[in-house]
Amino acid sequence: MRNAIIVEHLGKLYHRYHTHKPATIMEVVLSGFRGLSAREKFWALRGVNFTVAPGQMLGIIGKNGAGKSTLLQLLGGVGIPDEGQVKVTGRIGALLDLGAGFSADLTGRENVFVSGVVAGLTRREVARRLEQIVAFAELEDFIDNPVRTYSTGMGMRLAFSTAIHTDPDVLLVDEFLSVGDLAFQEKCLERIRELKAQGCAIVLVSHSADQVQKLCDRALWLRQGQVVAYGVAEVVAGQYLSEMRSETQKRTPPRPPQMTKGGIELRLNENRFGSLEVEIVDVQLLPTSHINSGDGLIVEIEYSLIQPIDAPIFNVSITQEDGQVCLNTNTQNQGILPLFLQNSGKIRVSFERLDLSGGKYYVNVGVYESNWTYTYDFHWHVYPLFVQSKTKQSGILNPPCRWESKNPASSKFKS
């Protein structure tokens, strides 16, 4: 089968300028035309080779600045390679900055027409798909309202729906999985799988190795513009993850064991991991660490740090003794505005109710670098949580439940 995307020896040269590069005509004249030429050049991408066949999905992983976005742009025909070549056959669709092209004062319908045509459809083609697009975005009742009255989620849904209904032969996706609520995300994934089954070649840029592992057939790992690994998604994503872990270990300072306020010993690389740039000083389970099934719980994390840190991510999970994860939440997927930490403080997460079966659990808390690149501090199986339950349950969940019989003939239970 012919490949939909062929990339050969691709290289892209970037120019780095003086920090004082004049940015205005006035400054150029005043500086006597100095500093206009690039001080140094560097390869944002070099020697990249890969192919994507129709119906295949390639994941591109790597840290920020590894060249992922540059690669995606070159695939989309934005920018000209300095070396090698990119061949893409068929219509290219893209999920990039969803909703950024919308005009707030125009209605949803008008915006769909504009972005549909911008994405490469003729007016008539957009008109033919309009109903499908609106139905998929679940915005039938709002489509004639101005987009400024939409919530962020609604706007993203409409943008996603428009982009995905352009019948692309090649789809470029940039970190898309934050579209709307969970149900809608699932729908988006379903639609992407459908496109894939229809023979669409997909390239997904992500810094989540998990996502790539789950969705992609193959993966390409970039570091500073170079390919570190290219192959089966599970293998490459696994390699990437293990390097991230060793990155965390490399950054872990040697330090004697510490005690928590609750009297449990914290030993580095045993039940505590991380670079300790942010330290979790104490974790309180409120009201107590012994709760009844269905009670609420507040996890309060006290932290301290020496240097201010921008946009860290806090994570709280509850696991069983064998490591089975029952619950996992973080400040990033809850859509909380990026935090900026200075000195010390507290952050808490409240669960309205925990319908866990009776037994012993652990609350694990962690704080991570803003891109999940490495761990600042992570406490694993340090804080026990005991759940009491009146009924015996064998599963994880124990929500309030009630049995009812709907068949009138047998509605009376024999006692």
Place this chain on the structure above:
Amino acid sequence: MFKIMSLLSKSSQKTRKPFRWRLRYLYDLLRELVLRDMKLLYKRSVLGLGWTLINPLLQLAVFAFVFQAIVPVNIPNYSSYVFAGLLVWNWFQNSLFQATGVIVNSRSLIRQPNFPVAILPIVIVTTGLIHFVLALPVLILFLLIDGIKLQPVIFLLPVLQLLQFILTVSFSYFLAALNVTFRDTQHTLGVLLQLFFYLTPIFYDLNSIPKQYWYIYGLNPMVHIITAYRAILLWGTQPDWLALFIIAMITALLLPFGYYIFKQQSHRFVEEL
């Protein structure tokens, strides 16, 4: 059923004539983007498109007052004379000014795969042309009030508009590209355009330019373009074909070069981290 339908549409997609489809597509794209700009203008102010007419009319009122009542200028049919000049100049000035910022303001469009970026200045100049055309009835009204008899040369109007259109687009390509490197290009241009407003015969007579300055003064292409418009609208004479031909030739040289730089710079702009 749906699957079959989508398969059918897929196969028909591959058999359609690429070139004709491409033309159709570019037309649709231009239309959608122009419509968007017009609608936004409508929705943002109560007067909407009226503004594009009120502005030159107010300017005209001021000029008529200054140069008829305070410092009398001897130009026949002064209001028609000035209004024609104002419409042509405003189209040129507004389009050029807006188009200069077009790369910097259209990041999300430029990032779209295979988006024909070169259409962006064309969208702006087309929007300006539509405003110009919408104001034409008012101009005709002025001509009739002044008792001017329209001559058949008026049918050359589209030719002049086309020339001005291409000239403005060519300049726009250069200026928008320059604005990527030097973000104050737009401000600088605003000042320059204001100066050139006075260096173009909009509210005064071309014949009052002293002979020795003519060679420099005449380098401004808008001098000839505005004069050509007046020739066909007011005076019913043939425009200065030689001047127009030279402008057309220079434009033909500038356009491909500007187009190239514009594309290059717009790509560079989205690459910047």
